[in-house]
Amino acid sequence: DSRSLSKSEEILHHLQNIVDFGKHVMKQFFGENYVHHGEIIQLPLDFVRQLCLKIQPERPECRCDKDMDTLSGYAMCLPNLTRLQTFRFAEHRPILCIEIKPKCGFIPFSSHVSQEIKHKVCRYCMHQHLKVANGKWKRPSKYCPLDLFSGNKQRMHFALKSLLQEAQNNLKIFKNGELIYGCKDDQDCVSDWNELARHLKPFFFPSNGLVSGPHCTRTIVKELIHVITMALLSSTDTCRAGHMKTVPLSQGRSYCEASAFNKELVRNGKHKLESSGLPRGCVLYKTLQAQMLDMLDIEGLYPLYSRVEQYLEEFPEERSTLQIDGPYNEAFYEKLLDLSLEDDGTVAFALTKVQQYRIAMTAKDCSIMIALSPCLQDECSEQRPVVLTSKSRFTFSVSVLDLDLKPYESIPHQYKLDGEIVNYYLKNVQAKEDPVMSNLFKENEDCTLVLHKV
Ligand SMILES: O=P(O)(O)O[C@@H]1[C@@H](OP(=O)(O)O)[C@H](OP(=O)(O)O)[C@H](O)[C@H](OP(=O)(O)O)[C@H]1OP(=O)(O)O
Numbered sequence: 001d002s003r004s005l006s007k008s009e010e011i012l013h014h015l016q017n018i019v020d021f022g023k024h025v026m027k028q029f030f031g032e033n034y035v036h037h038g039e040i041i042q043l044p045l046d047f048v049r050q051l052c053l054k055i056q057p058e059r060p061e062c063r064c065d066k067d068m069d070t071l072s073g074y075a076m077c078l079p080n081l082t083r084l085q086t087f088r089f090a091e092h093r094p095i096l097c098i099e100i101k102p103k104c105g106f107i108p109f110s111s112h113v114s115q116e117i118k119h120k121v122c123r124y125c126m127h128q129h130l131k132v133a134n135g136k137w138k139r140p141s142k143y144c145p146l147d148l149f150s151g152n153k154q155r156m157h158f159a160l161k162s163l164l165q166e167a168q169n170n171l172k173i174f175k176n177g178e179l180i181y182g183c184k185d186d187q188d189c190v191s192d193w194n195e196l197a198r199h200l201k202p203f204f205f206p207s208n209g210l211v212s213g214p215h216c217t218r219t220i221v222k223e224l225i226h227v228i229t230m231a232l233l234s235s236t237d238t239c240r241a242g243h244m245k246t247v248p249l250s251q252g253r254s255y256c257e258a259s260a261f262n263k264e265l266v267r268n269g270k271h272k273l274e275s276s277g278l279p280r281g282c283v284l285y286k287t288l289q290a291q292m293l294d295m296l297d298i299e300g301l302y303p304l305y306s307r308v309e310q311y312l313e314e315f316p317e318e319r320s321t322l323q324i325d326g327p328y329n330e331a332f333y334e335k336l337l338d339l340s341l342e343d344d345g346t347v348a349f350a351l352t353k354v355q356q357y358r359i360a361m362t363a364k365d366c367s368i369m370i371a372l373s374p375c376l377q378d379e380c381s382e383q384r385p386v387v388l389t390s391k392s393r394f395t396f397s398v399s400v401l402d403l404d405l406k407p408y409e410s411i412p413h414q415y416k417l418d419g420e421i422v423n424y425y426l427k428n429v430q431a432k433e434d435p436v437m438s439n440l441f442k443e444n445e446d447c448t449l450v451l452h453k454v
């Protein structure tokens with residue numbers, strides 16, 4: 001009927017927006033090779049219905065509030081990113097793929113931040129405590145995104161090792177497209193390093209020269225961390241927004257006080273954490289630059305969102321002219337390049353900041369896929385990126401996944417969640433970790449009471 005027809009059109013429009021966003025916006029920020037925008041295809045409805053039934057039992061429970069669309073027949077076709085994207089020749093080879101969801105790699109530098117702690121401890125590390133308290137994860141992770149994004153090999157090594165210890169939803173490993181390490185759903189996490197090493201041994205020690213046992217496991221994990229680090233730091237792409245610098249590197253703190261790596265250094269009497277900086281073309285640099293489009297922090301952004309909201313309440317028909325829900329075309333991209341922070345009180349200024357924030361949110365929640373395939377020395381030419389380990393060599397490709405633009409409507413949720421994360425941390429973690437602070441906290445509370453009485 002006409003209702004389902006218009007629903008189908010709506011879905012088609014939504015998918016078209018996703019493709020356009022990848023093509024016209026994210027490709028510009030990340031570069032041609034890292035982003036695969038996919039294409040829209042039509043599938044027979046019968047096939048879609050069967051597919052839906054087949055995958056339903058495999059879907060994580062927490063995801064089942066979202067239904068698969070079985071009515072429109074439209075679908076997005078994406079390359080299988082667990083496979084190498086660049087070189088067809090290696091397709092028959094065994095393939096290892098590491099998926100990392102790195103999350104936000106910088107500490108807010110905005111003067112709109114109201115709580116000092118946000119300038120010291122990163123959002124991921126604070127959020128961990130709330131997630132464990134809410135039962136999302138059983139144990140906190142020692143991973144800190146600032147270590148991964150530091151570009152310093154030692155800190156990156158620590159971050160990756162921590163991800164391998166508590167993968168949560170930040171790390172998955174696939175062998176020939178099949179998940180061998182990480183969480184299938186929130187309850188079911190595999191973190192057996194011996195098992196992982198068994199899977200990886202043929203990749204790293206093909207001639208079987210390594211005996212098994214704890215030493216072997218450690219060696220293999222080390223080699224794995226090495227190849228991931230090299231792939232993350234490799235510059236395999238250039239892009240239009242490459243010249244765009246969202247923030248001078250000197251702004252903001254380059255380490256997080258809550259990072260276990262940092263704490264260990266402080267315990268050993270060292271107080272300066274090294275951040276070697278990221279090579280400009282590497283995927284981490286690109287991701288961080290896009291994340292840093294959040295220049296005002298949610299606290300500075302929220303009033304601007306309210307300004308846009310107020311305007312839309314008065315002129316709802318303006319929503320499409322303002323391109324809030326697309327089209328994500330060249331004009332949309334051009335507007336994102338205005339990094340000025342001077343608020344002239346206009347809706348245009350507020351809107352630009354809101355859209356930049358949505359891009360940043362997307363980049364804070366995307367995943368990086370590294371696909372690696374063993375290659376022989378004579379196959380490795382200069383055009384193909386290669387990473388060497390002690391006993392093998394790999395050709396690899398790096399892609400970015402899950403680049404759908406975060407909805408405008410999620411901004412109030414972001415604002416609320418930010419407050420919850422910070423308040424939980426201040427009350428339950430910082431106060432307990434630091435008894436002096438804790439006492440100060442109490443004194444302040446007493447003090448407030450006295451003042452109230454007077
Ligand atoms: O807000 P965060 O940082 O908790 O991120 C959410 C993710 O949680 P995480 O912290 O990575 O465990 C969350 O991850 P999970 O679904 O919990 O694995 C989603 O990616 C969510 O995005 P969306 O709302 O589904 O588009 C993410 O929400 P957005 O903030 O990106 O909208």
Ligand SMILES: Nc1ncnc2c1ncn2[C@@H]1O[C@H](COP(=O)(O)OP(=O)(O)OP(=O)(O)O)[C@@H](O)[C@H]1O
Nearest residue numbers: 063066078079080081082083099172367401402403
């Ligand atoms: N093109 C791809 N190639 C290989 N693996 C993929 C691809 N797309 C997604 N995946 C795998 O599926 C997981 C979920 O992907 P994604 O979050 O994009 O799904 P989704 O359809 O958006 O689900 P939801 O709507 O529940 O968020 C990814 O973390 C990744 O492991």
